[in-house]
Amino acid sequence: MTAEAGPAGVLRVGIAGGGAIFRNHLEAYRAAHEAGRDTGQGVEVVALCDIDAGRAAQVAAAHGIGHAFGSVTEMLAWRGADGRGIDVISVCTPHPTHEAVVTEAAAAGVHVLCEKPIAIDLAAADRMVAACREASVRFGVLFQRRFWPAAQRIRAAIDDGTLGTPILGHCSVLLHREPEYYSATAWRGTWASDGGGVLMTQGIHYIDLLQWYLGEVVEVHGHTGTFVHGEHIEVEDSAVATLRFASGALATLHASTAVTPSLGVQIRITGSTGASAQLSEFPEGSDGRVDVWAAGQRVATSPDGPTWPSGLEPNVDLATINGALIPWHRAQVADFVDAVRTGGSPAVTGEEATKSLRILLAVYESSRTGVPVRF
Structure with a gap:
């Protein structure tokens, strides 16, 4: 990918899915915020969406996340008082739903970090990679054991x-x-x-x-x-x-x-x-x-x-x-945040994740x- 560097200042993150792996992503982004806060390069998880809107509201409230939505579409449409939406989405939804979330986020110009597996079939994985490439957004996939x-x-x-x-x-x-x-x-x-x-x-x-x-x-x-x-x-x-x-x-x-x-x-x-x-x-x-x-x-x-x-x-x-696994989620999220900020390539790209x-x-x-x- 050859996208330009991401926005300066605090990156805004939305997490799709409030299930078991949500906590790892939340804690990883909050660690990235602590690492970058003193230089004005923080990371704030501002939104959570889940197909169960009630669960989204409950989990968001429990973890101090300001906005909860019942769909990815609503979360991508959200804008803060300054007119900015989210810069990054973490995909923590069931495997077959990854493609729809990733391609919708790419169309909105939002960088994507997706839980493994990238997809459950190769055609879907290829479409996801192509969508992110065409939109010039970073696309990373979680393989934290690397x-x-x-x-x-x-x-x-x-x-x-x-x-x-x-x-x-x-x-x-x-x-x-x-x-x-x-x-x-x-x-x-x-x-x-x-x-x-x-x-x-x-x-x-x-x-x-x-x-x-x-x-x-x-x-x-x-x-x-x-x-x-x-x-x-x-x-x-x-x-x-x-x-x-x-x-x-x-x-x-x-x-x-x-x-x-x-x-x-x-x-x-x-x-x-x-x-x-x-x-x-x-x-x-x-x-x-x-x-x-x-x-x-x-x-x-x-x-x-x-x-x-x-x-x-x-x-x-x-x-x-x-x-x-939270410490290793922190390491991979830090790598991904750096890729978004610099316009570089994350350690595990969509193309790389397709190999396994x-x-x-x-x-x-x-x-x-x-x-x-x-x-």
Whole structure:
């Protein structure tokens, strides 16, 4: 994108959706405000909208947000006493609604930060990217785990040649979800409303990291199954896949929400120098850490030290996981705010976010057809 820098002074933000992830966005923008307030570069969350106007009013009042609306259209039309509306919208609505919110915001000239997944199909993702490009607005997508220092350490070791060119990768996402996680929320676990299961909702974070390290994927062969949660969902609770990359690198992926207790997440990368690194998130919701670093004749374990949060057990609830991610939402929101102010590109653009979606959709297609999907 080549848009000019955003407005000077305080950026005005509206949040679409008052559900579980709303708090992370609110706290992240308020942290950005504190960071920029002394220089007159603050960030103010001025509005919230939700399809349930009553909930919007209740949540806005509880969190000191001045304006509440029952639709995105109303929020985008709002103007303050100075005639200015919102500069940025955060999209915290269910997956299939992202396209409508993003394209409407782009048409209004409002910059967009959207929760993952960008969409549940590639055509929608492409339309969203095109709309923001044509409107010259910044478009970022939340993949906050890229901002873990440990995740960035591995990316730096690829870039500086320590690992060399990645040749092998593995991504293991072995998580626990109670049946109530699905049954208590009507849109979870359906193809129409959720777009998929463990790959779309949990695994996509780590598929994003895998492709960030290994590059463009050219072939996917996958299988999915529903082994534990079949009474509550129509999508997969488990999946495996092999991936081949444009560089020639190979990787394996397996993911599940049918594991008791949760074993967390591990991503292993081996490079052409022979060196390897493993990034772990255990338990789920803890900060990622590099717990294996193998180079030369030396293998170091847990060089980044333990990061097990006090009181966090292997099987944790969604609110606890979301709360633990707030620091990394803060980091990505700060990056996005800087992109809006400078006219630069956010760390995770719409185009970049489409890559992980393309991979997981290929796993679904390959599982349905029984043959590899080649890009």
